[in-house]
Amino acid sequence: xxxxxxxxxxxxxxxxxxxxxxxxxxxxxxxxxxxxxxxxxxxxxxxxxxxxxxxxxxxxxxxxxxxxxxxxxxxxxxxxxxxxxxxxxxxxxxxxxxxxxxxxxxxxxxxxxxxxxxxxxxxxxxxxxxxxxxxxxxxxxxxxxxxxxxxxxxxxxxxxxxxxxxxxxxxxxxxxxxxxxxxxxxxxxxxxxxxxxxxxxxxxxxxxxxxxxxxxxxxxxxxxxxxxxxxxxxxxxxxxxxxxxxxxxxxxxxxxxxxxxxxxxxxxx
Numbered sequence: 001x002x003x004x005x006x007x008x009x010x011x012x013x014x015x016x017x018x019x020x021x022x023x024x025x026x027x028x029x030x031x032x033x034x035x036x037x038x039x040x041x042x043x044x045x046x047x048x049x050x051x052x053x054x055x056x057x058x059x060x061x062x063x064x065x066x067x068x069x070x071x072x073x074x075x076x077x078x079x080x081x082x083x084x085x086x087x088x089x090x091x092x093x094x095x096x097x098x099x100x101x102x103x104x105x106x107x108x109x110x111x112x113x114x115x116x117x118x119x120x121x122x123x124x125x126x127x128x129x130x131x132x133x134x135x136x137x138x139x140x141x142x143x144x145x146x147x148x149x150x151x152x153x154x155x156x157x158x159x160x161x162x163x164x165x166x167x168x169x170x171x172x173x174x175x176x177x178x179x180x181x182x183x184x185x186x187x188x189x190x191x192x193x194x195x196x197x198x199x200x201x202x203x204x205x206x207x208x209x210x211x212x213x214x215x216x217x218x219x220x221x222x223x224x225x226x227x228x229x230x231x232x233x234x235x236x237x238x239x240x241x242x243x244x245x246x247x248x249x250x251x252x253x254x255x256x257x258x259x260x261x262x263x264x265x266x267x268x269x
Contacts, residue, residue, distance in 0.1 A: 027140040030075050038195060040237065043081055045071050045099075047140035052207075052240045054099040057199050058083065061170020065089040068190060068199050069239060073102020073153060074142040090168060093158075094201025094239055095184040096120050097213075098128035099137065104156035111168070113179060114161045116186030123153040129213060162188065175199070180228065182221025183210060189228070196234040204228060204249055206241035209256050222260055225253045 027047050034042040039060040048054045048071070056077075059066040067089035070077055078084050091107035094100055096119040104110050104120065112120045125131040134148060162168075164179040168190060175190040180203045190199040202210065203224060211221050229250055236244040244252075 024138065025140050026144050027142060030142050031071075031077075031080050033081065038197070040197070041083065042237070042243075043071075043077070047138060047142075048072055048099060049137055049240070050139050055237070055239050055241075057237050058089065059170065059173060059175075059199075061173045063171030064169070066168060066170055066173075066175065066190075067091045067107065069094050069100040069201070070103030070106070072099050072137075073105075074146065074151060076106060077103040078106050090170075092162070092168065092188075092190065093120060093186075094189070094199070094203075095187040096123065096128060097184065097202070098123070098125075098130040098133070098153050100201070100239060101128070101156065102153055105154040107156075109160070110156055110158050111160045111162050112158045113177075113186035113188050114163065115181070116184065117158050117161055120155075121157040122155055125152065126214075128153050178227070180224035182217055182224045184213065184215055185217070185220075187224075191231065191233075196232055198228075198231065198233040198236045198249075200228075200236050200238045202239040204236060204244070204252060205238035206244065206248075206252070208259075209252070218260060222257060225256060229253045 030045060030047065032044050032046050036042070041058040043056040043058055044053045046053045054071045055069070056071055057068040065087060067084065070091065088108050090109050090111065091104055093104060093112040096112065096116040101120060101123065119127050130153065138148065162177045164177060166177040168175040168177065173192060175192050178189045178191055180187055180189055183202050187201055187203050189201060189203050209221060209225065211218050233246050233249060236249050238244065
C-alpha cells in the first residue's frame with residue numbers, strides 16, 4: 001500500500017529500526033477540514049500530537065489562494081484535499097518545524113522568512129525538531145506499514161523570501177507579514193486588517209508559548225508578544241489547537257509576560 005491509497009483501519013506496527021515496535025491504529029481519515037464563513041478553511045492532522053494537532057489554513061482569494069503551513073507531509077495534501085488542486089496556492093511557512101513544512105515540496109510557489117530559508121531548502125531532523133519528537137508525535141498511522149524511522153522532510157527551496165511588512169496579495173484579500181521571532185528566528189504571522197484576522201502559526205496558540213527550542217529566544221518572544229497584544233485581532237487562527245478570540249489571546253500573552261518578568265527569571269528586565 002502506498003501513502004495515497006485507501007486505508008484499511010487495521011492495526012499495524014510502527015518500526016523504530018531495531019527498537020520495540022509500538023502498535024497503533026491506522027487512521028481511517030488523516031486530514032479533517034472545517035470551513036469558516038469567510039472562505040477560510042482549517043485543514044488539520046488530528047492524529048499528530050493528539051489534542052495539539054497540526055493546523056494548516058487555506059484562504060480562498062479572487063485571484064490566488066493562500067495555504068499557510070503544510071503539516072507533516074506523511075500523506076500528500078494535493079492528493080487528499082481536493083480544493084488544493086483547483087488552482088495552485090501561494091504556500092507560506094509560518095516557520096520551519098517539521099509539523100508545518102512537510103508538504104511544501106508539493107507546491108510551486110513557496111514563501112518563508114529569510115531567517116529560516118536554509119532549513120526549508122535543506123531540512124534535517126535536528127533543525128526541524130523531528131529528532132526530538134519522532135517517537136511521540138503520531139497517535140495513529142497514516143497508512144499500513146508506515147515506517148516512522150524512515151520518515152523525513154523533503155527539501156522545498158523558497159521561491160520568495162518574505163520580511164516584515166510584505167504583503168501576500170490574493171486580489172481581494174491582503175495579508176501583511178509580521179516577523180515575530182522568539183519561538184523560532186523566522187516565525188511569522190499573517191495579518192489581514194480588513195477582517196481583523198490573524199494567522200498566528202506557533203507564535204500564539206492555546207496554552208503557554210513555547211520558548212525552549214534550540215533556536216528560541218525569550219527576549220525576542222517577549223517583544224513579539226508585546227506587539228501582538230496591541231493588535232486589534234478579532235479572530236486568531238493558530239498552528240495548533242482551536243481558534244481564539246482576542247480576549248483569550250491577550251490572556252495567554254499577559255500570563256506569559258507576567259511569568260517571564262517575575263524576580264529571578266532570566267528574562268526579567
